[in-house]
Amino acid sequence: MSGEVAAPPSPLAAIRAIALNTFREAIRDRILYLLLAFALGVIAVSRLLSLLTVGSEEKIIKDVGLSAISLFGVLTTVFVGTSLVFKEVERRTIYTLLANPVARWQFIGGKFAGLLAVLALNLGLMSAVLGAVLLLRDESPWPLVPAIALILVELAVIAAFALLFSSLTNPILAALGTFAVYVAGHLSWSLRLLADKVGSGLGAVLCEGLYRVLPNFDYLDLKASAVHGLPRPPGLVPAAAAYGLAYAFVVLVVACFAFQRRDFK
Amino acid sequence: MTAARRGAVALALVAAVGVAAVSGARLSRLVAERPGEELLYLPNGEQLRILSLGHASLLADAIYLWAIQYYSNYEGADRGRYVEHVFRGVITELDPHYIDAYWLGALILIVEFGEIDAGLGLLDKGIERNPERWILPYLAAWESHHAGRFAQAEGYFRRAAALPDAPPVVRRAQAGMRTKAGDLDGALALWRQIADDPRSDAGSVAVARRQLAQLDARLELERLERAVERFRAEHGRHPGGLGELGTVAGVRLAGGSYAYDAKTGKITRRSARRVVAGD
Numbered sequence: 001m002s003g004e005v006a007a008p009p010s011p012l013a014a015i016r017a018i019a020l021n022t023f024r025e026a027i028r029d030r031i032l033y034l035l036l037a038f039a040l041g042v043i044a045v046s047r048l049l050s051l052l053t054v055g056s057e058e059k060i061i062k063d064v065g066l067s068a069i070s071l072f073g074v075l076t077t078v079f080v081g082t083s084l085v086f087k088e089v090e091r092r093t094i095y096t097l098l099a100n101p102v103a104r105w106q107f108i109g110g111k112f113a114g115l116l117a118v119l120a121l122n123l124g125l126m127s128a129v130l131g132a133v134l135l136l137r138d139e140s141p142w143p144l145v146p147a148i149a150l151i152l153v154e155l156a157v158i159a160a161f162a163l164l165f166s167s168l169t170n171p172i173l174a175a176l177g178t179f180a181v182y183v184a185g186h187l188s189w190s191l192r193l194l195a196d197k198v199g200s201g202l203g204a205v206l207c208e209g210l211y212r213v214l215p216n217f218d219y220l221d222l223k224a225s226a227v228h229g230l231p232r233p234p235g236l237v238p239a240a241a242a243y244g245l246a247y248a249f250v251v252l253v254v255a256c257f258a259f260q261r262r263d264f265k
Numbered sequence: 266m267t268a269a270r271r272g273a274v275a276l277a278l279v280a281a282v283g284v285a286a287v288s289g290a291r292l293s294r295l296v297a298e299r300p301g302e303e304l305l306y307l308p309n310g311e312q313l314r315i316l317s318l319g320h321a322s323l324l325a326d327a328i329y330l331w332a333i334q335y336y337s338n339y340e341g342a343d344r345g346r347y348v349e350h351v352f353r354g355v356i357t358e359l360d361p362h363y364i365d366a367y368w369l370g371a372l373i374l375i376v377e378f379g380e381i382d383a384g385l386g387l388l389d390k391g392i393e394r395n396p397e398r399w400i401l402p403y404l405a406a407w408e409s410h411h412a413g414r415f416a417q418a419e420g421y422f423r424r425a426a427a428l429p430d431a432p433p434v435v436r437r438a439q440a441g442m443r444t445k446a447g448d449l450d451g452a453l454a455l456w457r458q459i460a461d462d463p464r465s466d467a468g469s470v471a472v473a474r475r476q477l478a479q480l481d482a483r484l485e486l487e488r489l490e491r492a493v494e495r496f497r498a499e500h501g502r503h504p505g506g507l508g509e510l511g512t513v514a515g516v517r518l519a520g521g522s523y524a525y526d527a528k529t530g531k532i533t534r535r536s537a538r539r540v541v542a543g544d
Contacts, residue, residue, distance in 0.1 A: 052330050055365040060326045067323040186318040213445045217319060228362040 014102045018110025019117060026080050026118040038072050039129040046133050058139045062227045065130035066147055069123060070223070073155045074182055076122055077115070081162025082174035084111045085259070105256040112163055112252055119155045123148060146237045148228035153244035154220040158182055160251035167259040185217035220244050276354040307351070310358020317359070325360035329369075332356065336373050345378040353387050357394070366389030368404055381412045392424070406438065415446035433469040434461075440476065449487075453480050486534050489523070493530045503530035 003038075045064050049057045088094040097107065127148050131141035161181045164176035188211055195207035219240050225232060266273075308316075317324045332351050336344070352370025357363055367387055388405040395401060406421035421438035425431050436459055438494035443452035460473035461466050489510075496504045504510040507525050522535035 052333065054369055055335055056326070056329070056363075059363075059365070060330070063323045063326050067320045070319070094450060189317065190315065221319050223319070224360065224362070227322060230362065 004043050011103070011106055014106040015113055017204075018097075018102070018107060019113035022084065022111050022114025023117045025184050026114065027121075029080060032071060034076065038126055040070055042068065042133055046137070058134070058137060061130075061133060061137070061139075061228055062144060063223070065126075065133070065225045066144065066151070066227065069126045069130065069148060070151045070154070072126065073123060074158060075149060077119060077155050077158045077162055078175050078178050078182075079157050079209060080118065081115050082166050082170040082178055084163060085166040086174070107260050109253065110257045112159060112255075115159050116156055119159065120152060123152050123155070124159055127138045127226065143229055144226050145208055146232075147222040150220040150240055153241050153248075154185075156187070156248040157215050157217075157244050157251065160248040160255065164251055164255035164258060167255050167262060179204070181215070182217070185215040188214045188227070189218060204213040215244075215247050217226060221256065239258065257261050281413055305445060306349070307355060309350075310355045313355065314359055321359045322363075325356050325363055325366070328356050328359070329363070329366050336377070344371075345380075348378065349374055349380070349383050353390060356388070357390060361394040364391065364395065364400060367401060371404070371408060375408055375412075379407070384408060397424040397428065397430075399428040400434060401425075401440075402428075403431075403435055406442065410442065415442055418442045419446050419448075425467070433466050437469055437472055440473075444476075444480065446518070449480060449484055452475065453484070456480065471493075480535060486523075486532065489532050493532065495532060506534075 042061070042065055046057070046061050049060055053060060085094075088097065098104065116144075127141075130144070134141045158178060158181065162174065162178045165177040168174070169177070189206045191211035191214070195204045195211065198204040198207060220243075222232070222237070222240075224230075279499060309330070312323055314321045328351065336348070338344075351372075352366055356366045356370070360366070367390070371384035371387045373384075374380040374387065385405055388401055388408070391398075391401045392405065402421040402425040404501070406418045406425065407419035409415075409421060419439060419442040422435060422442050426436045426439045438457040439450050440459065443449075443455060453458065456473045456476045459469055460477060489507075492510055493504060496510060505527055507523060524533045524535055525531075
């Protein structure tokens, strides 16, 4: 009789397996129908514009395209991301999964990687459709690439929050929480203004603290400058990407701790 | 479901459709009776920027498209009341780089409603926010020109011509506008610059040379007219001929053809030639 015991899978192998499974599951979630609707929407809009506008057709196509990529991406992140952990708990597959030599942080990491892959595919397809529409009008889509890359970084931050809330509560509350983070992240600059208005005291400290803790999605918003072809300070895109990815990592670590403490009995 | 119940449901449906249709028609009449009121509560660009959650440019597009449809409808006497608010206070606040919005807003203000200062104000805002774009001062220059403000137009052309991407036509327009503004010497200097500049294209050089010849002739005629006037003031009569003018007043003619009426002192040019000196 052999005394050998099967070696546990490497952390990366476990994360890859969970990510692949999450990706497959999400793809069956009719996301591609959403993409098709988006593609047809952009094409229809570009057709309609020549009837409705005076000049600015390309600008409007780019604005509509980038905003649609961002908004559809956020919707996908919220609806898919917030149910990722809950589905496993509801279907009780979490017990089978955690009975295996898989750490909880690997589970969260795998879910995040799978979700990010879905979002990247989502973004890639939408960007390809937008690019094709622009190329048909002899417009180069390449100046939009940095803006799209930072949209993906913003989605990574939102996905991390979606997983955090998904680890703590049910999908409805998690979706509300994630959407609240999206809104707060786009309004965080107003906390600074509020702190200035309040002046001093606890209120000002609270506003300043929230300003520093909440994500600032304005840092990741290059849509307008990409559409207008405005010059950017050198190193802006890598710095913004580093900010977003580091923020997502921190939120993901918090999500791992939260999931670690969760009792499934 | 019984037949009676089915009939009641069908009746209720027909009644609901009827009520909706009648109410809709009534509402459309009520709304039509208050033109422009929908704009009364349109928030300004700063407020809308907050609500847009990072999609301010898209919101600017939506309001721009709506504005085009709204101002293309020529019904309603006071539809011009909020044009400046819509373009200056909302669209260009949401997207300060929206060049077409500055241009179209100014065009509506100036052409449709005769608000030249408001239109130029909108273009000035665009120039301030987009100092590298030559097209806005260029458009402002033409609007000033159409309003007969040639000196102002020349100033806008000068700003446009100073920008690195400005095409040659802008400098030519600036020189032309100097002529219209009455600064003939300034125009002459600018045309000479264009003609002598090695970076000028062949078309601009040809236009500049033609303009130089015309301006030279015009300046010469003006100098002759001034000399005749001076002669009359000094001698109490008009010179007997251009020869006397040359001898007495020291005006030398470079050769060419002028018609001179000694009775009225009026000179008309038959062909271009130059006054050499002594004016």
